[in-house]
Amino acid sequence: MKIGEVAKLSGVSVRTIDYYTSSGLLDFERSAANYRLYPDSVLQTLERIQLLKNQRLSIAEIKEALDSSSQSETAVLVEDVFEEFNCLQKKITRLEEQLKDAPAHVKVQISKALESKMVAIASLLALL
Incomplete structure (x- = not known):
């Protein structure tokens, strides 16, 4: 605007x-x-x-407050991402255990289904 x-x-x-x-x-x-x-x-x-x-508050104090709130919002978001990542790691471990004895075609289907999501996760990690 x-x-x-x-x-x-x-x-x-x-x-x-x-x-x-x-x-x-x-x-x-x-x-x-x-x-x-x-x-x-x-x-x-x-x-x-x-x-x-x-x-x-003075302009300097307002600037400091705005900067710190932005940083704290980012910190909260990063913490949320870490929590999600930990949950995903646990789910991946469970999935690996369930797929140990699965036929190859099932593993390929699951791999293809997860491929696009893994690209998104890799992109996120590249930002960090």
């Missing part, structure tokens, strides 16, 4: 959004025409900034 859209949707002035942006509170990208484009999540960030301002 362009800054005008953000201002209209959030009720925050363009000047204030510009100030928050220059203070490093809001992320944006530049368009080909050099406009600042804000993600949809900027509206939630502006709400959070307003709540923190109401608590009389």
